[in-house]
Amino acid sequence: MTGTEPHRAPAGDPFAARTDVARAIGVLMSLVPCGTEAAHRVLVRTARTTDGDIHRAALAVPALLRGRDPQDPEQRAVRAAITAARTGPGPEAGGLRPDTGVLRAHLARFRALRRLALTAPADPKVQARLDDAAYTLCVLLGTRTPHAALRSAGRLLAGRAGRAEEPQASAS
Numbered sequence: 821m822t823g824t825e826p827h828r829a830p831a832g833d834p835f836a837a838r839t840d841v842a843r844a845i846g847v848l849m850s851l852v853p854c855g856t857e858a859a860h861r862v863l864v865r866t867a868r869t870t871d872g873d874i875h876r877a878a879l880a881v882p883a884l885l886r887g888r889d890p891q892d893p894e895q896r897a898v899r900a901a902i903t904a905a906r907t908g909p910g911p912e913a914g915g916l917r918p919d920t921g922v923l924r925a926h927l928a929r930f931r932a933l934r935r936l937a938l939t940a941p942a943d944p945k946v947q948a949r950l951d952d953a954a955y956t957l958c959v960l961l962g963t964r965t966p967h968a969a970l971r972s973a974g975r976l977l978a979g980r981a982g983r984a985e986e987p988q989a990s991a992s
Contacts, residue, residue, distance in 0.1 A: 837875040839942055844878035846941025846950075847885065850934040852905050853966040855951045862901040869897040906967040917976060918960050926960055927973055929953050 841863065848859035866877035870893050880894035889895060930953040933946065940946050954966035961976070963969040 837878075840875055841878045842944070842947075843942040844881035846937045846943065846947050847881050848902070849947060849950050849954075850937040850941070851885075852902055853930075853934060853950075853954060853970065854905055855954050855966070856947055858905050858965070862898065862905050865901040865904065866894060866897040869900065870894050906965070916962075920977065923960065923973055923977065926953070926957055927970075930957055930966075930970075 844863060845856055845859040848854065848862050849856060852858065852862065854862070863874050863877045863881075866872075866880065867874045870877065872894065876894060877898065880892065880898050883889070883892070884895050884898055930950075933950040933953050937943075937946050937950050954969070957966055957969040957973070958964065961969045961972045963972055
């Protein structure tokens with residue numbers, strides 16, 4: 821069994837339900853990408869949209885990874901909530917640009933933690949490390965969401981790779 825398969829909690833088992841929610845949060849943190857609070861908001865939005873509970877919404881997340889049923893209302897609601905989370909609150913202001921080496925190092929750390937979150941989605945330590953890496957990327961790039969930070973990093977690195985380093989002006 822992989823870390824993304826759903827566990828059906830017996831009726832009334834709050835510990836199993838909590839594990840399912842924690843697992844779904846870890847998977848969402850990796851998929852969106854986002855922090856723990858935004859992943860929880862995705863689950864809450866899904867539950868509200870489907871008039872269900874957060875546990876049912878959590879069970880729909882691993883099913884999405886396996887590409888189960890595109891007509892399932894919970895899966896459709898999760899997809900819509902993910903899209904909304906990726907959209908973010910609006911355009912970010914431009915600012916200083918990070919050093920390419922520093923940016924690449926933080927991107928590598930973030931991507932490695934995303935992969936780890938998919939293998940151990942319910943691990944709170946992995947979630948905390950991914951949350952920290954996402955926050956660092958947002959601060960580094962001056963964005964409000966990790967998704968926007970990844971898009972910004974991609975544009976920034978592609979722009980710098982497409983042109984030679986500009987010579988420094990000499991002081992005369």
